[in-house]
Amino acid sequence: MSASAEAQAAPARKRSVVRSLLRLWPYVRPVRARVFGAAAVAVAGSSMSLVMPLVLKWIVDGPVSDGDEAGVWLGGALLLGVGLFEAGLFGLRRWLVARPLAGVEAAMRSELYRHVQRLPVTFHDRWPTGQLLSRGTGDLQLLRQFLAFGLTFLIVNSTTILIGFGVLLVQDWTLGLVLIAPVVPLIALSWVFESRFSVVARRAQDQMGDLTTVVEESILGIRIIKGFGRHRSQAEAFRVLSHRLMDTELHKARLLAAIWLVIASLPELFLGAALVLGVDRVADGDLTAGTLVAFMTTAMALRWPVESIGFLLALTNESAAATDRFFEVLDEPVPAEPAGGARLPAAPAAPGRGAPAGDGIRFTDVVFRYPDSPPGSPPVLDGVNLHVAPGETMALVGGTGSGKTTLVTLLPRLHEVTSGRITLDGTDIAGLSRHEVRRHVAMAFEEPTLFSASVAENVLMGAAEADRDDLARALRTSQSEGFVRALPEGEDTQVGEQGLSLSGGQRQRLALARAVVGRPRFLVLDDPLSALDVHTEARVEAALRDVLATTTALVVAHRPSTVQLADRVALLSGGRIAAVGTHAELLHTNAEYRHLMTGRHAEQPEVSAR
Numbered sequence: 001m002s003a004s005a006e007a008q009a010a011p012a013r014k015r016s017v018v019r020s021l022l023r024l025w026p027y028v029r030p031v032r033a034r035v036f037g038a039a040a041v042a043v044a045g046s047s048m049s050l051v052m053p054l055v056l057k058w059i060v061d062g063p064v065s066d067g068d069e070a071g072v073w074l075g076g077a078l079l080l081g082v083g084l085f086e087a088g089l090f091g092l093r094r095w096l097v098a099r100p101l102a103g104v105e106a107a108m109r110s111e112l113y114r115h116v117q118r119l120p121v122t123f124h125d126r127w128p129t130g131q132l133l134s135r136g137t138g139d140l141q142l143l144r145q146f147l148a149f150g151l152t153f154l155i156v157n158s159t160t161i162l163i164g165f166g167v168l169l170v171q172d173w174t175l176g177l178v179l180i181a182p183v184v185p186l187i188a189l190s191w192v193f194e195s196r197f198s199v200v201a202r203r204a205q206d207q208m209g210d211l212t213t214v215v216e217e218s219i220l221g222i223r224i225i226k227g228f229g230r231h232r233s234q235a236e237a238f239r240v241l242s243h244r245l246m247d248t249e250l251h252k253a254r255l256l257a258a259i260w261l262v263i264a265s266l267p268e269l270f271l272g273a274a275l276v277l278g279v280d281r282v283a284d285g286d287l288t289a290g291t292l293v294a295f296m297t298t299a300m301a302l303r304w305p306v307e308s309i310g311f312l313l314a315l316t317n318e319s320a321a322a323t324d325r326f327f328e329v330l331d332e333p334v335p336a337e338p339a340g341g342a343r344l345p346a347a348p349a350a351p352g353r354g355a356p357a358g359d360g361i362r363f364t365d366v367v368f369r370y371p372d373s374p375p376g377s378p379p380v381l382d383g384v385n386l387h388v389a390p391g392e393t394m395a396l397v398g399g400t401g402s403g404k405t406t407l408v409t410l411l412p413r414l415h416e417v418t419s420g421r422i423t424l425d426g427t428d429i430a431g432l433s434r435h436e437v438r439r440h441v442a443m444a445f446e447e448p449t450l451f452s453a454s455v456a457e458n459v460l461m462g463a464a465e466a467d468r469d470d471l472a473r474a475l476r477t478s479q480s481e482g483f484v485r486a487l488p489e490g491e492d493t494q495v496g497e498q499g500l501s502l503s504g505g506q507r508q509r510l511a512l513a514r515a516v517v518g519r520p521r522f523l524v525l526d527d528p529l530s531a532l533d534v535h536t537e538a539r540v541e542a543a544l545r546d547v548l549a550t551t552t553a554l555v556v557a558h559r560p561s562t563v564q565l566a567d568r569v570a571l572l573s574g575g576r577i578a579a580v581g582t583h584a585e586l587l588h589t590n591a592e593y594r595h596l597m598t599g600r601h602a603e604q605p606e607v608s609a610r
């Protein structure tokens with residue numbers, strides 16, 4: 001199931017908003033003093049709005065009815081002072097939480113990024129990029145808003161409502177009860193609203209993730225889209241998705257409008273009833289005019305806290321959905337590393353000049369099935385046995401889709417074998433940490449990936465200890481010196497997003513330079529010269545031979561010219577190594593190999609060997 005499909009299915013499971021939000025506690029904990037301090041300050045600020053009616057009551061029943069002008073001025077000054085104090089408290093609240101909560105958002109984003117980096121390739125095969133991007137951006141922003149504003153005002157407004165109702169009941173309990181009466185139906189309606197809104201909120205966030213995926217893919221694939229004149233159909237596909245999101249947002253807005261309408265209008269009705277009742281009692285002399293004014297002003301001051309509850313409930317629900325989405329990624333287990341972090345023993349001393357000794361690379365009964373492949377489907381690799389002797393270069397040849405790339409990605413542990421074992425100089429890679437394996441195994445793929453950084457940074461990424469001399473050597477080996485020198489700032493030229501400012505062949509050569517820069521003990525090349533013209537390819541191969549002489553290498557090859565680099569060739573067929581031999585031997589003895597390399601069938605005469 002794709003991530004978005006998983007995500008769509010998630011709301012079907014009943015989740016608790018509170019339980020979801022409580023998972024944020026470890027991030028909020030370090031700044032809890034500030035967050036709760038800010039909430040306390042906001043409660044104090046909000047309580048000031050309840051002090052105003054009491055000052056008003058004093059003004060009406062005191063200075064106004066006594067005709068005391070100085071008293072009225074004093075009352076006015078008091079009201080102004082209370083108002084300014086309230087504004088100051090709300091400013092203080094904002095100051096208290098702004099920086100710590102920006103820190104919480106940054107910490108969560110870093111943790112998400114770190115975790116995503118550590119998750120296995122199988123996770124990334126499954127999850128669309130947009131779903132990860134939207135979690136790391138929009139969802140985390142929403143959570144900061146919730147912590148800074150939503151959570152505080154849920155606490156503040158609930159407390160203000162409780163205190164306010166207390167004040168109303170103390171002033172006049174019958175009128176107070178009239179105003180409290182709508183609370184019970186309001187709670188019931190909020191409950192219904194909450195369960196409906198949470199489903200729609202989650203759907204909207206997932207659809208935003210899908211939309212982000214489409215934007216990301218179409219920007220990366222803009223050349224194909226333009227080249228095939230698909231911009232209209234692409235725009236139409238985008239329009240459909242964005243309308244789907246718009247419909248969901250409108251659904252949210254309708255639900256919010258409905259609850260807002262009820263929350264705003266129901267208390268108004270009861271407020272009207274309380275006013276009529278109150279005026280009647282003032283006329284009967286049961287109640288002072290000042291008490292009625294204070295009562296009604298208190299009730300009015302409670303309007304915003306009550307009305308905001310619908311909006312705050314919506315924000316709380318959206319935040320719970322964002323929290324669930326965040327933890328769906330964070331809960332993905334990072335594959336365990338072997339305890340103790342064994343190191344690959346140093347290569348045994350070489351008998352000859354520079355040629356490595358040891359056991360080389362050995363695949364024993366290796367079976368591999370992609371974790372998300374349909375149940376019952378045959379494994380991609382089904383009992384691979386292969387030995388690449390130390391210092392040897394083995395070419396891996398096979399029909400398209402035969403599993404060559406899959407086989408070589410097992411070596412740096414980008415995927416884990418389903419069964420069987422792979423050893424490097426006699427040490428099982430399953431007993432080494434991935435970091436240790438990748439320290440010794442360098443790789444270059446047919447599809448070269450460069451990053452928005454300088455040429456030098458891209459190449460030096462291949463080995464932590466490599467220096468500028470290694471860089472120069474690697475650029476020489478990959479025949480990149482010439483074009484790199486011609487770049488505006490040479491090695492320090494920024495290659496732009498994904499290196500798209502370079503040609504395909506230039507990118508491939510830089511990726512090759514990155515693979516060889518650290519003089520790796522083991523080298524994996526997946527058809528690394530496919531984008532080069534024959535002359536450049538020949539020059540790269542000549543330079544590469546020196547590197548290959550000092551390492552043990554496995555090279556995926558589609559063309560005879562790449563096979564020329566290798567000492568021997570292994571033919572992958574039907575999930576197994578069907579034959580191993582020199583290029584010449586296999587051309588003579590193996591019809592499938594001959595067909596792959598020359599296009600001729602079994603009965604046709606073979607071409608001259610290497």
Ligand SMILES: Nc1ncnc2c1ncn2[C@@H]1O[C@H](COP(=O)(O)OP(=O)(O)OP(=O)(O)O)[C@@H](O)[C@H]1O
Pocket residue numbers: 125370372373380398399400401402403404405406407
């Ligand atoms: N991430 C994946 N999830 C599931 N199946 C996959 C995945 N990647 C590859 N496969 C399948 O595994 C099989 C082998 O693919 P692989 O890329 O290893 O072949 P290949 O020999 O390198 O092909 P080519 O020569 O065309 O590059 C194919 O059937 C492919 O569909």
